[in-house]
Amino acid sequence: MSTSNSESIAFATERPLQQQLEVEEEALATARALSEKFASILDSQPEQRQVLPWAQLAELKESGLTTAVIPPSRGGLGLRWPAIGKVVREIAAGDGSVGAVLGYHLMQLFHLRREPLERWHALEQRIAEQRLWLAGVVNPRDDDVVASREGDHWVLNGRKNFCTGNGFADLLTLSVTREEDGASGAVLIPADREGVTRLHNWEAIGLERSESGSVVLDNVEISAEELVLDSDSPGGNFAAAVKGPVNQSLFVNFYTGYTQGAIFATKRFVHEYARAWLRSSADTASDDILNRARFGEMWVEFQASVALADSALEKVQTLLAAGESFSRAQRGEAAAAVATAKAHVARKGLTICSEAFELMSARATASRYGLDRYWRDLRTHSLHDPVVYKFVEVGDFALNDQYAEVGAYQ
Numbered sequence: 001m002s003t004s005n006s007e008s009i010a011f012a013t014e015r016p017l018q019q020q021l022e023v024e025e026e027a028l029a030t031a032r033a034l035s036e037k038f039a040s041i042l043d044s045q046p047e048q049r050q051v052l053p054w055a056q057l058a059e060l061k062e063s064g065l066t067t068a069v070i071p072p073s074r075g076g077l078g079l080r081w082p083a084i085g086k087v088v089r090e091i092a093a094g095d096g097s098v099g100a101v102l103g104y105h106l107m108q109l110f111h112l113r114r115e116p117l118e119r120w121h122a123l124e125q126r127i128a129e130q131r132l133w134l135a136g137v138v139n140p141r142d143d144d145v146v147a148s149r150e151g152d153h154w155v156l157n158g159r160k161n162f163c164t165g166n167g168f169a170d171l172l173t174l175s176v177t178r179e180e181d182g183a184s185g186a187v188l189i190p191a192d193r194e195g196v197t198r199l200h201n202w203e204a205i206g207l208e209r210s211e212s213g214s215v216v217l218d219n220v221e222i223s224a225e226e227l228v229l230d231s232d233s234p235g236g237n238f239a240a241a242v243k244g245p246v247n248q249s250l251f252v253n254f255y256t257g258y259t260q261g262a263i264f265a266t267k268r269f270v271h272e273y274a275r276a277w278l279r280s281s282a283d284t285a286s287d288d289i290l291n292r293a294r295f296g297e298m299w300v301e302f303q304a305s306v307a308l309a310d311s312a313l314e315k316v317q318t319l320l321a322a323g324e325s326f327s328r329a330q331r332g333e334a335a336a337a338v339a340t341a342k343a344h345v346a347r348k349g350l351t352i353c354s355e356a357f358e359l360m361s362a363r364a365t366a367s368r369y370g371l372d373r374y375w376r377d378l379r380t381h382s383l384h385d386p387v388v389y390k391f392v393e394v395g396d397f398a399l400n401d402q403y404a405e406v407g408a409y410q
Contacts, residue, residue, distance in 0.1 A: 011080070014071050031087040052168075053095065057098065065102070069084065070124045088250055088253045089257040097208065100164055101135070107136065115228055133169050145157070146179045168211055187227055194220070201214055249312055252341045258349060259349035346382045350379060350382065
């Protein structure tokens with residue numbers, strides 16, 4: 001079953017505006033409270049930095065934030081995209097791994113729009129009721145999962161090297177290629193289906209608790225209903241066009257969150273532990289004129305990142321609200337805003353997360369504080385796709401008035 005009704009695909013709200021704003025403010029307040037709690041655990045219990053965050057994910061489920069994309073009529077919070085991005089940002093500021101897996105979960109929820117209408121709505125309702133967790137095995141650079149026809153069903157074989165959050169997932173989205181003609185598509189299946197092996201082999205320098213390792217598929221049987229080819233997606237061009245801005249805008253908010261975490265951790269450390277340098281005329285590190293100037297510079301860069309991230313979220317919301325009636329300009333403007341925000345925060349955020357140690361002094365490098373985690377998380381994920389290519393996209397937009405082509409990373 002398919003639909004051409006753009007209202008079924010568009011990212012619209014079901015509430016009056018004032019009520020919507022109140023719900024979104026409450027969701028952000030919940031995210032901030034959870035973020036502070038998650039950060040305090042990492043700060044006070046260094047051993048927890050090596051433990052998978054099952055408890056934090058359970059709290060996110062109970063809070064309802066994991067249903068942010070799902071409308072109230074199907075049991076979700078029904079937040080607009082700017083609020084969704086800011087929720088992810090707040091959680092990422094407190095615990096980088098948890099923020100990343102929440103972002104990927106919400107991303108996969110959004111992309112259920114590729115499913116036929118009735119199945120999409122039924123899936124959303126079941127996910128909201130059961131608080132199911134999603135992860136996506138959709139890395140476009142690993143395109144070796146093949147769907148082969150066997151009678152009235154299909155069989156999947158292949159491997160995906162990176163799948164953020166797969167170790168926590170109840171449902172897995174798989175990007176696949178149909179063997180008979182090379183057509184691309186996607187499959188949503190239970191993570192414990194026979195033949196699915198999660199290798200738990202993630203060993204990166206950052207996002208250590210994100211369970212972003214490999215998934216192997218060995219003769220995994222799927223029904224014909226579970227395979228949705230891109231050409232058959234009810235969302236049509238809309239589903240393909242919004243994927244890049246949606247995904248990348250969440251990445252922007254990962255990075256803004258990591259930078260936010262570093263900024264406020266630096267502020268606390270300077271006040272609680274750092275000492276003024278012996279050549280300073282100040283009595284405290286926070287009064288040192290050089291520290292005030294450097295922190296002011298960091299704060300200006302951070303506020304610029306926040307402003308760019310917020311602007312990009314609004315552009316994406318405009319695109320999503322248009323649904324299938326979106327224009328090329330709406331898509332192009334959203335992609336450019338997201339690329340601009342990502343290029344800025346990836347570069348400036350790494351600088352802030354690193355140079356913050358100059359304000360905090362040598363004792364801040366003690367492993368018990370874990371203050372390197374912000375840089376490590378940002379450095380790890382910012383290599384997802386080269387930021388230099390974001391500058392190319394932005395340059396082509398700003399210099400040549402060219403919109404980025406629809407693609408997996410833009």
